[in-house]
Amino acid sequence: xxxxxMMMKMMDPVMDEAMVKMMTEDYPDNPMLLVTAATKMNxxxxxxxxxxxxxxxxxxxxxxxPVVLSPWEKILLNPKQLFTFPVPDYxxxxxxxxxxxxxxxxxxxxxxxxxxxxxxxGSLSLEVKTALARGSAMAGTSTNTGESAVTQEERDAxxxxxxxxxxxxxxxxxxxxxxxxxxxxxxxxxAWGGAVDEPITAxxxxxxxxxxxxxxxxxxxxxxxxxxxxxxxxxxxxxxxGLKASYDVPVGIKIAGTDYIEYxxxxxxxxxxxxxxxxxxxxGTSHANPTLQDNVGLPTLHTLVRxxxxxxxxxxxxxxxxICTGGLTTPGHFLKAVALGADAVYIGSxxxxxxxxxxxxxxxxxxxxxxxxxxxxxxxxxxxxDKAAAHLANFLRSCTAEMQLAVQAVGxxxxxxxxxxxxxxxxxxxAEFAKIRYAGSRRRPEVSSRPGLHSSxxxxxxxxxx
Numbered sequence: 001x002x003x004x005x006m007m008m009k010m011m012d013p014v015m016d017e018a019m020v021k022m023m024t025e026d027y028p029d030n031p032m033l034l035v036t037a038a039t040k041m042n043x044x045x046x047x048x049x050x051x052x053x054x055x056x057x058x059x060x061x062x063x064x065x066p067v068v069l070s071p072w073e074k075i076l077l078n079p080k081q082l083f084t085f086p087v088p089d090y091x092x093x094x095x096x097x098x099x100x101x102x103x104x105x106x107x108x109x110x111x112x113x114x115x116x117x118x119x120x121x122g123s124l125s126l127e128v129k130t131a132l133a134r135g136s137a138m139a140g141t142s143t144n145t146g147e148s149a150v151t152q153e154e155r156d157a158x159x160x161x162x163x164x165x166x167x168x169x170x171x172x173x174x175x176x177x178x179x180x181x182x183x184x185x186x187x188x189x190x191a192w193g194g195a196v197d198e199p200i201t202a203x204x205x206x207x208x209x210x211x212x213x214x215x216x217x218x219x220x221x222x223x224x225x226x227x228x229x230x231x232x233x234x235x236x237x238x239x240x241x242g243l244k245a246s247y248d249v250p251v252g253i254k255i256a257g258t259d260y261i262e263y264x265x266x267x268x269x270x271x272x273x274x275x276x277x278x279x280x281x282x283x284g285t286s287h288a289n290p291t292l293q294d295n296v297g298l299p300t301l302h303t304l305v306r307x308x309x310x311x312x313x314x315x316x317x318x319x320x321x322x323i324c325t326g327g328l329t330t331p332g333h334f335l336k337a338v339a340l341g342a343d344a345v346y347i348g349s350x351x352x353x354x355x356x357x358x359x360x361x362x363x364x365x366x367x368x369x370x371x372x373x374x375x376x377x378x379x380x381x382x383x384x385x386d387k388a389a390a391h392l393a394n395f396l397r398s399c400t401a402e403m404q405l406a407v408q409a410v411g412x413x414x415x416x417x418x419x420x421x422x423x424x425x426x427x428x429x430x431a432e433f434a435k436i437r438y439a440g441s442r443r444r445p446e447v448s449s450r451p452g453l454h455s456s457x458x459x460x461x462x463x464x465x466x
Contacts, residue, residue, distance in 0.1 A: 018031065044066060048290060058289045059289050059290055060286075060287035060288070060289060061287070061288065061289065061290050061293060062284075062285070062286050062287060062370050062374065063284045063285075063349045063352075063370065064191050064282065064283055064284030064285060064288075064293060064327065064349060065191070065281065065282060065290070065293035065294045066294075067281075067282070067293075067294045068282050068299075068327060069281070069282070069299040070280060070282060070299040070300045070301035070302070070326075070327065071301060071427060071430055072301060072332070072333050072336055074425050074426055074427045074430055075336050075423055075424070075425045075430070075434075075436070076423070076424050076425070076426075076439075077335065077336070077339070077406055077409070077410050077422055077423060077424075078410055078421075078422050078423065078424055079409040079410055079411075080409075080410060080411040084411045085411065086408050086409055086410075086411055087408050087411065087412070087413050089408075090401075090404045090405045090407075090408040091404065092413070093404040093407045093408055093412070093413060093414060093415065094413060094414035094415065094416075095110060095111045095112065095400055095403070095404065095414075095415050096108065096109070096110065096414075096416075097109045097110075097111060097112040097343060097344050097415075097416065098321070098343070099182060099250055099252075099274070099275050099321045099323065099343060099344060100182065100249075100250025100251075100252070100274030100275050100321055101274075101321070102274065102319055103248065103249060103250040103251070103274045104248035104249075105181075105248040105249050105250075106250060107142065107160060107162075107181055107182045107249070107250050109140060109141045109142060109160060109344070110139070110140025110141060111139060111140060111141050111396065111400050112334070112338060112342075112343065112344040112345060112415055112416070113139075113141060113334055113344070113345055113347060113396055113399060113400070114136075114141055114142050114143075114144070114162070114323065114344055114345065114346050114347070115132050115133075115135075115136045115141070115142065115143040115144060115346070115347065115348070115351055116144055116146075116325050116346035116347060116348040116351075117144040117145065117146035117147065117162075117164050117184065117186065117254070117346075117348075118132070118144070118146045118286070118348055118352075119145065119146030119147045119148035119164075119166075120145070120146070120148045120149075120151060120154065120209065120212070120375070121148050121200075121205065121209040121212070121213070121375050122146065122147055122148060122168075122198070122200070122223070122286065122375070123146060123285070123286035123287075123374065123375060124146075124286070124373055124374060124375055125373060125374065125375050125377060125380040125383070126151065126153055126154075126208065126209075127380055127381075127383045127385050128352070128355065128372070128373040128380070128383060128385075128388065129143075129151070129153070129154050130153045130154060130157050130385055130389075131355055131383070131385045131386075131388035131389045131392065132351065132352075132355060132388075132389075132392060133153075133154045133157035133158035133161070134157040134158075134385070134386075134389035135355060135388065135389040135390070135391070135392030135393045135396070136158065136159070136160070136392070136393075136396070137157065137158055137159035137160075138389065138390070138392075138393035139392075139393045139396035139397060139400075140159070141159075141160065141396065142158070142159070142160035142161065142162050142181065142182070143158050143160070143161060143162070144161075144162045144163070144164065144184065144346070145161065145162070145163040145164055145171060146164055146166075147164050147166035147167065147168050147170070147186055147223055148164075148166070148168075148170055148171065148212070148213075149170040149171050149176060149212040149213055149214075150163055150171060150176050150179050150180070151212050155179055157389075160181045160182075161179070161180055161181050162180065162181060162182040162183075162184050163176065163177065163179070163180040163182075163183060163184065164184045164185075164186040164254070165177070165183055165184065165185045165186065165243070166186045166223065167186065167187075167195065167223045167224045167225070167226065167227050167228065168213075168221065168222065168223040168224075169228050170212070170213045170214075172228075174246075177243070177246075177247060178247070180247075180249060181249055182249050182250045182251070182252065182274075182275075183243055183247060183249060183250070183251045183252070184252050184253070184254050184275075184277060185227075185239065185240065185243070185251070185252065185253045185254065186254050187227065187236075187253055187254060187255050188254065188255045188256035188279070189254070189256055189279055189283065189285065189288075190256045190257055190279035190280050190281050190282065190283035190297055190300070190325070190326045191279075191281070191283040191284055191285035191288045191292070191293055191326075192256070192285060192288045192292055193256065193281070193288075193292040193293075193295075193296025193297050194256045194258065194296065194297065195225045195226070195256070196225050196292070197222065197223065197224060197225050198222055198223040199220065199222040200220065200221050200222045200223075201220050202215075202217070202218045202219055202220050202221075204375075204376060205221070209375075227239070233267055233270075236267065236271075237267075237270050237271050240253065240268075240271035240272065240273050241271055241272050244271075244272045244273075244274075250274035250275055250321070251272075251273055251274055251275075252273055252274055252275035252276060252277060252321070252323075253268050253271075253273050253275075253276055253277070254276075254277035254279060255268075255276070255277070255278060255279065256279050256280075256281075256297055257278055257279060257280040257281055257297050257298035257299065257300060257302070257303030257326065258297060258298050258303075259298055261278070261298065261303060261306050261307060261310070262306065262310050265307060265310050265311065268320075269314060269316055273320060274319075274320065274321060275320060275321035275322070275323060275343075276307065276311075276320055276321070276322055276323070277323045277324075277325060277346065278300075278303045278304060278307045278322065278323070278324055278325070278326075279300075279303075279325045279326045279346075280297070280298060280299050280300025280301070280302075280303045280304070280324075280325070280326030280327060281293075281296065281297030281298060281299055281300070281326065282299060282300050282326045282327025283300070283325060283326035283327055283348070284327070284348050284349035286370075286374055286375075299326075300324065300325070300326035300327055300328065301340070301434075302433075303324075303326070304322070304324045304337060304340055304341065304342055305340055305341070305433065305434050307322060307341075308322060308340065308341030308342070309341075309435075312341075317341075321343040321344070322341060322342050322343050323342065323343065323344045323345065323346055324337045324340075324342035324344075324345050324346070325345060325346035325347070325348070327349075328345050328346075328347055328350075329347070329349070329350040330350075330399075331399040331400075331402040331403045331406070332406075333345075334347075334399065334403060335403050335406055335407070335415075335418065336423065338415060338416070338418050339418040339419060339420060339422050339423050340420060340423070340434065341419075341420075343416070351392060351395070352370075352373055353369075354391055354392050354394075354395035355373075355388040355389070355391055355392040355395075356369050356372055356373065356383075356388065356391075357387075357388075357391040359372060359382075359383060359384060359387060359388065360372070362379060362382045363379055367379070403415060410422045420434065420435055420436045421436075421437075423436040423437070424436060424437045424438075424439045425437070425438060425439060426438075426439045426440070428440065
């Protein structure tokens with residue numbers, strides 16, 4: 001009590017002086033100027049300007065952009081209570097997910113939530129990659145190598161491992177590809193605005209990583225904007241079809257969301273690809289610069305809707321699975337993506353947050369939690385891999401249970417039964433774009449006491465009294 005009293009007595013004159021200054025001084029000498037400047041220029045822009053002024057180099061911002069333009073919160077699921085009853089037991093809601101159903105060895109997962117590509121070396125430490133693999137295995141889903149190589153540690157920990165055939169070339173060999181449960185050709189990434197050069201100097205490559213990437217000591221490396229050896233569209237088609245012919249697992253392509261999405265899909269449609277990963281601009285990364293993160297690409301929701309619509313128009317939707325990624329963080333996001341047409345979703349940044357859980361306190365307040373997970377993080381040796389894996393598995397189980405409850409509420413028996421008729425939006429333009437109902441318009445179905453009688457006028461089914 002005495003210490004508190006003394007602190008208040010010392011602070012009182014300081015606060016008094018500050019208040020008087022704010023209320024009497026002209027703006028050039030008024031502390032309130034900082035508030036007006038921050039309102040005009042945005043605190044993030046001010047801090048990043050100072051960081052640029054210090055280094056004179058491009059910034060590297062982990063975890064992605066703060067600019068989120070996908071209006072997920074304007075879309076809601078439609079529960080049913082009387083004219084169609086909910087299923088009796090939410091635990092019976094089927095969450096099984098199949099990627100590449102026409103592949104010789106389809107990828108069959110317990111849940112539609114997958115861990116996205118975050119590379120060992122380019123992004124994350126070996127410890128956290130192992131934790132993500134182990135946690136995903138505990139939940140019955142897959143993890144992804146990202147733009148790196150298959151390490152023995154990740155392969156041993158993962159139940160299902162998707163590997164990225166990448167622009168760095170580190171996984172693009174038969175001995176690596178033969179160890180995968182699916183092959184994902186990485187042509188672009190949402191948080192990078194597509195595909196750009198990413199040089200990596202030898203000083204940032206440790207011994208274990210150098211061995212995994214088959215580099216000589218002191219050898220620089222990096223990721224190219226173009227896939228090595230691909231100079232024409234036909235070269236790309238030959239690459240995809242060659243991998244399909246050589247391996248039984250699903251082969252897919254990852255591209256960043258762009259307003260040219262239909263052009264990109266038209267090229268993919270000429271291949272024998274089993275799946276497409278569409279990565280919206282809200283996706284995360286370990287070190288892309290803010291300009292690419294905040295200003296380049298297409299939001300995730302718009303990318304997904306346009307992708308699914310185009311595939312359906314071309315009659316390709318049944319052949320090609322769609323995985324949506326880019327800033328998805330909640331079970332609600334995952335469900336809405338599935339209802340809009342995705343077969344599954346990838347998560348990254350939120351999976352890391354879940355895996356770190358209370359271990360984040362090992363970094364705070366001296367530094368930030370990513371220091372526990374980044375490849376060049378200062379605290380990677382402090383991460384408890386088993387705890388991180390268990391926390392990730394718990395997160396995935398929790399999300400799945402909540403998703404099952406929501407699917408029960410809308411009267412479906414399986415997650416993959418969700419469709420756009422299960423959605424409604426409060427935004428008229430969004431309703432038009434996504435082809436879902438606008439909440440401001442009333443339903444006018446016929447009412448029938450005989451099951452099976454539907455309105456011949458409305459696109460919505462008649463109410464059938466059970």
